[in-house]
Amino acid sequence: MGVTCYSQEFTTPVAPTKMFKALVLDYHNLIPKLMPQAIKSIEFVEGDGGVGSIKQTNFPEGAHFKYLKHKTDVLDKENLVCKSTLIEGDVLGDKLESIAYEVKFEASSDGGCVCKMTSAYHTKGDLVLKQEEIKEGKEKAMEMYKVVEAYLLANPDAY
Numbered sequence: 001m002g003v004t005c006y007s008q009e010f011t012t013p014v015a016p017t018k019m020f021k022a023l024v025l026d027y028h029n030l031i032p033k034l035m036p037q038a039i040k041s042i043e044f045v046e047g048d049g050g051v052g053s054i055k056q057t058n059f060p061e062g063a064h065f066k067y068l069k070h071k072t073d074v075l076d077k078e079n080l081v082c083k084s085t086l087i088e089g090d091v092l093g094d095k096l097e098s099i100a101y102e103v104k105f106e107a108s109s110d111g112g113c114v115c116k117m118t119s120a121y122h123t124k125g126d127l128v129l130k131q132e133e134i135k136e137g138k139e140k141a142m143e144m145y146k147v148v149e150a151y152l153l154a155n156p157d158a159y
Contacts, residue, residue, distance in 0.1 A: 001126075005121070013110065014112055014113065034147050049075075051074065056068070068086055069088040085098050099119055100122065102117070
């Protein structure tokens with residue numbers, strides 16, 4: 001199995017605890033409300049949100065993918081870190097075994113935060129992924145982060 005890793009980060013004026021609560025702890029409720037055209041629902045199929053929990057994301061009718069499942073591997077509320085693994089779903093296709101994610105929210109000097117994201121793509125065999133093969137997924141993730149950021153800026157009392 002091959003592993004291809006990518007990292008990215010972005011800054012936001014939103015406090016790190018708010019971003020963590022919205023994007024990690026309440027993601028399953030918030031994202032389908034903010035992005036119903038992209039996400040039909042997110043439900044727990046195992047657990048209650050803690051380590052070992054499995055969430056299934058369901059996409060709307062006619063979407064490119066039907067569903068995917070993420071397992072929570074680490075949930076550090078004190079240090080605002082979450083690690084999860086995409087373990088199942090048609091998004092993995094015939095090239096990927098899984099994708100491991102780490103998201104960390106760090107305070108910045110202006111009261112906002114820096115969001116650091118790392119993805120490790122575990123491929124089948126010795127396949128090596130090219131940057132353009134994962135570009136779409138990275139863009140969709142950034143789009144989701146920006147939608148949540150806009151929601152939190154427009155609703156300062158949320159979270």
